[in-house]
Amino acid sequence: MSDVKLIYQSSTGHAYTVAKAVGNELNTEPIDIYEPAVLADTDLLILCIETRDGKPDHDLLDYLDQLPVNSIKDAALISTSASGRDYTELAVGLLGHKGISVYPKRLCLKSSILRLFRNRPDESDLKEARLFAREVAAACGQ
Secondary structure, rough: OOEEEEEOOOOHHHHHHHHHHHHHHHHHEEEOOOOOOOOOOOEEEEEEEEEOOOOOOOHHHHHOOOOOOOOOOEEEEEEEEOOOOOOOOHHHHHHOOOEEOOOOOOOEEOEEEEOOOOOOOHHHEEEEEEEEHHHHHHHHHO
């Protein structure tokens, strides 16, 4: 497998749980956005992120804004949200602005909030994330 990086942003632990499952599937270690990472010459960047109030976390958007231009080939997004709706358009726009081709399909998993959707993401969500990661990796030649 070529150079695949797995970055996550997780304030509740939901995206981290997903990133661990995806990392095991692709044999790569998840990297927190707050940890230093060299992403230049990355063939595939997979982002596992949490969204709230209809958008990604501000720190994640800042992180994406700092990515090097034209040095990451492809990216894919996996997100979690309490509504189960995909709110990653801002992230997709920032990635595109950096010259990164974004996989057209995105995966959004339901996450727990307060007492709603307890124990999410659950094992079926993690299975879906692993399958999605395999699909993306194959489509991107990994």
